[in-house]
Amino acid sequence: GQQLNQSPQSMFIQEGEDVSMNCTSSSIFNTWLWYKQDPGEGPVLLIALYKAGELTSNGRLTAQFGITRKDSFLNISASIPSDVGIYFCAGQRGTYKYIFGTGTRLKVLA
Amino acid sequence: GAGVSQSPSNKVTEKGKDVELRCDPISGHTALYWYRQRLGQGLEFLIYFQGNSAPDKSGLPSDRFSAERTGESVSTLTIQRTQQEDSAVYLCASSLTVNTGELFFGEGSRLTVL
Numbered sequence: 268g269q270q271l272n273q274s275p276q277s278m279f280i281q282e283g284e285d286v287s288m289n290c291t292s293s294s295i296f297n298t299w300l301w302y303k304q305d306p307g308e309g310p311v312l313l314i315a316l317y318k319a320g321e322l323t324s325n326g327r328l329t330a331q332f333g334i335t336r337k338d339s340f341l342n343i344s345a346s347i348p349s350d351v352g353i354y355f356c357a358g359q360r361g362t363y364k365y366i367f368g369t370g371t372r373l374k375v376l377a
Numbered sequence: 378g379a380g381v382s383q384s385p386s387n388k389v390t391e392k393g394k395d396v397e398l399r400c401d402p403i404s405g406h407t408a409l410y411w412y413r414q415r416l417g418q419g420l421e422f423l424i425y426f427q428g429n430s431a432p433d434k435s436g437l438p439s440d441r442f443s444a445e446r447t448g449e450s451v452s453t454l455t456i457q458r459t460q461q462e463d464s465a466v467y468l469c470a471s472s473l474t475v476n477t478g479e480l481f482f483g484e485g486s487r488l489t490v491l
Contacts, residue, residue, distance in 0.1 A: 308484050309381070312479060355420065364422075366422075367422075370418075
C-alpha cells in the first residue's frame with residue numbers, strides 16, 4: 268500500500284539529546300498525525316496538526332505542519348529511555364484516507 | 378468503551394483455516410478502520426467503515442479478505458483459507474467521524490499462520 272517517506276528510518280541517541288524526524292510526500296494533506304508505537308501495542312496518538320504552518324507541542328514533543336502541506340516534522344527534546352519505540356506520521360487526504368509513514372525506530376542509550 | 382478493543386490478541390492457525398478478528402470501537406465513533414502491519418513494517422490500509430457501510434474496500438489484499446460492521450459498532454474482519462503471507466498484526470482504529478482527523482487504535486490482533 269501507499270506510504271509516506273519518513274526519515275530517519277532508525278536512530279540511536281544518548282539520553283538527554285534532542286531528536287528530529289520528518290515525513291515528506293509528493294501529495295498535499297489536510298491533516299498530519301504523529302503516533303508512537305511500543306512493542307506489542309497499537310499506535311498511540313501524540314500530536315494532531317490541522318493547519319499549514321501550525322506548530323503544536325505536547326510536553327517534550329513539538330510537531331509542525333509544513334507550509335507546503337506536503338511535510339511534517341516531529342521534535343523530541345531532552346530524550347529519556349521511555350521515548351524508545353517506533354514513531355509514525357500519518358497524513359489525511361480527502362475525507363477518510365490516512366496514509367502512514369514507514370516509521371522511525373528510536374533507541375535511547377542511557 | 379473507554380478505548381478500542383480487539384480480540385483475540387493473539388491467534389495461531391493452520392494454513393487453509395478461516396479466522397475472524399473482532400474490533401469494538403470507541404462508543405459513539407462512526408468511522409472504523411482496519412490496517413495490517415507486517416513485522417517491522419508500517420501500516421497498510423485495508424478497509425474503512427462509515428456507519429455500517431464500507432465505501433472503500435480497495436485495500437483488501439484479495440477476495441479471501443472480507444469485513445462487516447453491524448449496529449454502527451462492532452466490526453469483524455474475516456480471512457478465509459489463510460496463507461502464511463497473512464501473518465501480521467491486524468490493527469483496528471476508530472474516529473468520531475471520517476472528517477475528525479484523529480484515529481485511535483486498538484492493541485491489535487497478532488495472527489500467525491503456520
